């Protein structure tokens with residue numbers, strides 16, 4: 001079976017490259033948006049980039065290097081708001097968790113393939129799916145603001 005490397009990379013892949021690419025993209029986007037990529041915002045994003053799965057706010061607070069400061073959940077929530085507003089992080093409502101965007105290029109809709117066995121998550125952005133959802137919603141008189149879809153199943157590594 002062909003494993004979709006782009007979406008579900010091999011566990012032994014060079015993950016530092018994923019992290020660096022994510023941080024570089026964030027720096028570029030913040031510059032374009034004239035937004036400040038502060039050390040806290042950077043740290044929160046890096047914690048999310050370290051994994052190809054989602055993390056809850058509590059996990060992030062635990063993983064932060066607080067230095068001499070007292071840990072403050074508000075710092076993490078504000079950073080997450082900022083990162084989401086700039087299209088760098090998505091909230092997965094079904095899991096009350098956050099995931100780093102895998103193709104940050106401004107605010108966008110997305111579909112998430114969530115493996116229920118290993119928790120790996122891949123983000124796809126299929127325009128056809130997006131248009132289909134928008135068209136179906138329009139029939140119901142519903143205006144789609146952001147088509148986010150969370151799809152559960154088995155990833156290629158778990159033998160879907």
Ligand SMILES: [Zn+2]
Nearest residue numbers: 009014015018
């Ligand atoms: Zn990686």
Ligand SMILES: [Zn+2]
Nearest residue numbers: 101102103110
């Ligand atoms: Zn995204």
Ligand SMILES: [Zn+2]
Nearest residue numbers: 115118155158
């Ligand atoms: Zn899996």
